[in-house]
Structure formats: structure tokens, C-alpha cells
Amino acid sequence: MDLNSKNRAFLFDMNGTMIDDMHFHTRAWFKVLNDLGAGLTLEQTKLHMYGKAEEMFDRIFGAGKFSDAELREIILNKEKAYQEVFRPYLKLINGLGAFLQKAKAAGIGLAIGTAAPKTNVDYVLDGLQLHSLFPVIVGAEDVTTSKPDPEVFLTAAAQLKVAPENCVVFEDSPKGVEAAMRGGMKAVVITTFHEAEDFAHLDNVLVTVKDYTDPLLDSLFD
CATH class of the missing domain: 3.40.50.1000 (HAD superfamily/HAD-like)
Known part of the structure; x- marks a missing residue:
């Protein structure tokens, strides 16, 4: 072009x-999602990583699996963990x-x-x-x-x-x-x-x- x-x-x-930092996000989400029973491989996790986190949860678990309050807590804890691990590489x-x-x-x-x-x-x-x-x-x-x-x-x-x-x-x-x-x-x-x-x-x-x-x-x- x-x-x-x-x-x-x-x-x-x-x-x-x-x-x-996307590899750090992938590993963080891989742990969080599988701890919740998603049963995903690392590559499958990667393919789901687009859009808002709430939308990702709907794609993987189905809409309404978690309450809004539960999702906010899960997402916040994941982001805190990612930030701590990635900080030296920022x-x-x-x-x-x-x-x-x-x-x-x-x-x-x-x-x-x-x-x-x-x-x-x-x-x-x-x-x-x-x-x-x-x-x-x-x-x-x-x-x-x-x-x-x-x-x-x-x-x-x-x-x-x-x-x-x-x-x-x-x-x-x-x-x-x-x-x-x-x-x-x-x-x-x-x-x-x-x-x-x-x-x-x-x-x-x-x-x-x-x-x-x-x-x-x-x-x-x-």
C-alpha cells in the first residue's frame, strides 16, 4: 500500500x-481463568485476549456466570498481580x-x-x-x-x-x-x-x- x-x-x-507486556498478561490470565475452572491451554488463553475482560469472561464461561462484584474483584486482583510482576520491565x-x-x-x-x-x-x-x-x-x-x-x-x-x-x-x-x-x-x-x-x-x-x-x-x- x-x-x-x-x-x-x-x-x-x-x-x-x-x-x-502481553506475555505477562497471558500468563496472569491463564492462572486466573484455570483457577476458576476454564480448562484452557496457554495458546487458547491467548486467543481469548481481546476486548474488555468482562467480555472475555462471557466468551469463556457464558454470560452471567459471575456477578458484577465478583468480576470486579477478580479483574482487580489479576491487574494488581500483573503490575507487580511486570514493573521491573516497564x-x-x-x-x-x-x-x-x-x-x-x-x-x-x-x-x-x-x-x-x-x-x-x-x-x-x-x-x-x-x-x-x-x-x-x-x-x-x-x-x-x-x-x-x-x-x-x-x-x-x-x-x-x-x-x-x-x-x-x-x-x-x-x-x-x-x-x-x-x-x-x-x-x-x-x-x-x-x-x-x-x-x-x-x-x-x-x-x-x-x-x-x-x-x-x-x-x-x-
């Missing part, structure tokens, strides 16, 4: 796209700091569109002192339906006042790239959690890279 279109906003998923994916500064200098709007709850968004942005770079943050509590529904990215674009066709979404998940496609947006794939072939069925992918040091990303600024 032509990378030289007018890109006025960059919308970032967070987990696996800004920080390389850093941006290689090259992202410089990439964000370049985008800001170029006048490109920046937003985060994630299925993560606020507790995890603040954990990352406070820990890495990134709040000032992102005027728009759309998380799990801000949408009705999560990825692959495009609501999270369309909401972020609307708050930035940028048309969807002028947005590029950065994602590590096929469901996230599908959400971008359904919202009329192009996408850049970061291969921290999935292989390039996992995105072969999606025709909105501009480029697939390992991290933000890849020179292919320079074309997004042309």
Missing part, C-alpha cells in the same frame, strides 16, 4: 503496542519514545485507544511519564463495545477532530487491526504478540514491523 497518504493522527493500542518498545516526539513535532495528533482499564492505563502512563503526549485517551470504561468493534478508535478520532481516513492505528492484535479496518482506518502492525501471517486476511495494513526503529515508519511522515 501507498504510505504517502495524509496521516493527521496516530492512534495507539497500549498493551503489546506501546509496551511489550519501558516503551524500542524506538517509540523518539517516534512519538517526531510525531508531536510534525503536528500529528496522538491518542490511545485501548481495552485496558483505567488502572492499567495510569500504571503505564504514570510509570513512563507519558500523559503530556496524549491529549486523548479512550479506555475500557469509555466505550460500550470493544474491539473488534471500531468504537474505541472512532471515539479517539472524534475527540482529536480528525477524520477516520486520516488516522493510522498502531496495533499488535488482529482484532485491533480489524477494528481499525471497520472504522475506515489504516493500520501499522507491531509483531510483539502475533506473527505477520496472523494479519494476512486484513487489507488495511500499511506495514508490519518489529519495533519503532524500523525505517519503513519514516514514510508515515512524508
Whole structure:
């Protein structure tokens, strides 16, 4: 695809796209879900990891298996365990700091569109002192339906006042790239959690890279 279109906003998923933490989430959810009787393999757990946690529980156990209060406690305890284990490894994916500064200098709007709850968004942005770079943050509590529904990215674009066709979404998940496609947006794939072939069925992918040091990303600024 032509990378030289007018890109006025960059919308970032967070987990696996800004920080390389998805394997930590997988192991944490694997333990939690199987302690509750899910009987999942690690790979099956990985395939369920998209959208809000509450939606994941509905997919695995069926709707209504746990009360809202029970789910809040389960999710909160899981997030606390993940944060404690991941804290020593909390850093941006290689090259992202410089990439964000370049985008800001170029006048490109920046937003985060994630299925993560606020507790995890603040954990990352406070820990890495990134709040000032992102005027728009759309998380799990801000949408009705999560990825692959495009609501999270369309909401972020609307708050930035940028048309969807002028947005590029950065994602590590096929469901996230599908959400971008359904919202009329192009996408850049970061291969921290999935292989390039996992995105072969999606025709909105501009480029697939390992991290933000890849020179292919320079074309997004042309």
C-alpha cells in the first residue's frame, strides 16, 4: 500500500503496542481463568485476549456466570498481580519514545485507544511519564463495545477532530487491526504478540514491523 497518504493522527493500542507486556498478561490470565475452572491451554488463553475482560469472561464461561462484584474483584486482583510482576520491565518498545516526539513535532495528533482499564492505563502512563503526549485517551470504561468493534478508535478520532481516513492505528492484535479496518482506518502492525501471517486476511495494513526503529515508519511522515 501507498504510505504517502495524509496521516493527521496516530492512534495507539497500549498493551503489546506501546509496551511489550502481553506475555505477562497471558500468563496472569491463564492462572486466573484455570483457577476458576476454564480448562484452557496457554495458546487458547491467548486467543481469548481481546476486548474488555468482562467480555472475555462471557466468551469463556457464558454470560452471567459471575456477578458484577465478583468480576470486579477478580479483574482487580489479576491487574494488581500483573503490575507487580511486570514493573521491573516497564519501558516503551524500542524506538517509540523518539517516534512519538517526531510525531508531536510534525503536528500529528496522538491518542490511545485501548481495552485496558483505567488502572492499567495510569500504571503505564504514570510509570513512563507519558500523559503530556496524549491529549486523548479512550479506555475500557469509555466505550460500550470493544474491539473488534471500531468504537474505541472512532471515539479517539472524534475527540482529536480528525477524520477516520486520516488516522493510522498502531496495533499488535488482529482484532485491533480489524477494528481499525471497520472504522475506515489504516493500520501499522507491531509483531510483539502475533506473527505477520496472523494479519494476512486484513487489507488495511500499511506495514508490519518489529519495533519503532524500523525505517519503513519514516514514510508515515512524508
